[in-house]
Amino acid sequence: MAERIDYEIFKLGDWELQSGEKITDAHIAYKTFGDPKSPAIVYPTWFSGSISDNFWLIEEDKTLDPRKYFIIIPALFGNGQSSSPSNQPAGKPFPRCTFYDNVRAQYALVTQRFGITHLRAVVGWSMGAAQSFQWATQYPDFMDLIVPFCGSARTSLHNQVFLEGVKSALLAAKKIPSAGSGEGGVAVAGETYRTWTSEEKDVGLKAFGRGYAGWGFSQAFYREKVYEKVLGYKSLEDFMVNFWETWACSKDPENLLVMLQTWQNGDVSKQELYNGDFEKALGSIKAKTLVLPGKTDLYFPPEDSEYEVVCMKPGIGQLDIFPSIWGHWAGGPGDSKEDAVWLDQRMKRFFSENPCSV
Structure with a gap:
């Protein structure tokens, strides 16, 4: 049986990458919830995740309420829905992609497809968290808030x-x-x-x-x-x-x-604005930032998140820690019901404490 396609495609053309390579006739897959006239939230996918794997956090009466917000889920290059080896001609290696390349494509989607000039927030779990940090350093004036949960601005050596x-x-x-x-x-x-x-x-x-x-x-x-x-x-x-x-x-x-x-190559300082200065990149963030690591996350321990917040300007970053034994899975994809409630409560409070700027 053929896969049911429940998302849309935005054509990017031949997409130039940081590596100097390009994805020929590239596209980004996405799905939206809510009214395009509502304040917009970008909610990127995570490692291996399909667009539908993000749905668990979108629901009426939750923070990501489609009655209040226009929610855009863009898929990573390589996830099988956006441009990926599995949907490209076989016979040659896929070009090297970075978080910078992904977020630049998402920016094109948001601005060109929808005409959006400002986001309410960028939120995400795991690689989605990395993309949240990337958005805030790549386009510092473009959003009010970011909420990276169980993720990092730079992939640690461990x-x-x-x-x-x-x-x-x-x-x-x-x-x-x-x-x-x-x-x-x-x-x-x-x-x-x-x-x-x-x-x-x-x-x-x-x-x-x-x-x-x-x-x-x-x-x-x-x-x-x-x-x-x-x-x-x-x-x-x-x-x-x-x-x-x-x-x-x-x-x-x-x-x-x-x-x-x-x-593996994740690092928000790997762009011309910062030239490898990680602390400078984090210090450039203007969006109010709620960093939510997991107490027992073996990928992204709270110590790394604490340092990220310390590097931000005063009043920008705040930290709260999932009090969970679910490890990385505390942040998604909804299997731990208690952690899902905890996450939504923290996000709801953060959104209410920081009203829309536009």
Whole structure:
């Protein structure tokens, strides 16, 4: 059965990238909720996430209420809906994409497709949080608020190491070694770029999922067997197979590698305005910022978020910490009901304390 398409496409043409490469005939996929005349919120997708994976936070009577706001969900390059290896001609590697490239495309969507000149907010989980920080440093005057939850403005070395592990497990199924953090794979001598066999996909993606399993949730999550008590899995192996392997095997390996490379290279200071000065980039943020790390998040520990807020100008940033054992999953995608309520309450208070500027 063909996939039901429940999103729209904005054509970008040949899209020039920070790397000097370009995506030929590029497009960005998106979906909107609410009235285009309402104050606008951009809510980008996360690593591996489809547009529909963001719907859980949009609901009447929640902060992201489509009766009050015009909510735009743009998809990352590489997610399979925006330009990605899976929807491009096969036979050559996909161009290197950065958060800067993604946000520049989102800016084109927002301004050219909808004629929007100012946003109420940019919010997001994980890689969506990174895009929130990117928006606030790339277009500092364009929004009132940002709310990055369980994410960072710069991918830490420890986070790069985690990603290097799962990336290498995936590449190993194709007998390709990693070329290093932020890079792709090392081409095998005498072999041209080729697509994955079915066996390579199956072995590689299952290994990717099992590698990820130790990072997505915290030690306490596993110790308390939340995967059984709350999520309903019968055993640890049932959880590994039917949650993690099933998730990974639903993805295209080349798509995952494109998004992973974007993530490993994440750093808001990697743009001409800042030339690698991370503290200067954070100090440039004008939008009021609510940074929400997870207490037990193994990717994005609260210490990193605390430093991000310290680097902002006085009165710009504030920090609150998910008091949760769900690890990274405290911030989404809605599996932890208590954390979803906590997040919405914090966002609602933050929005009410900071009225619209235009």
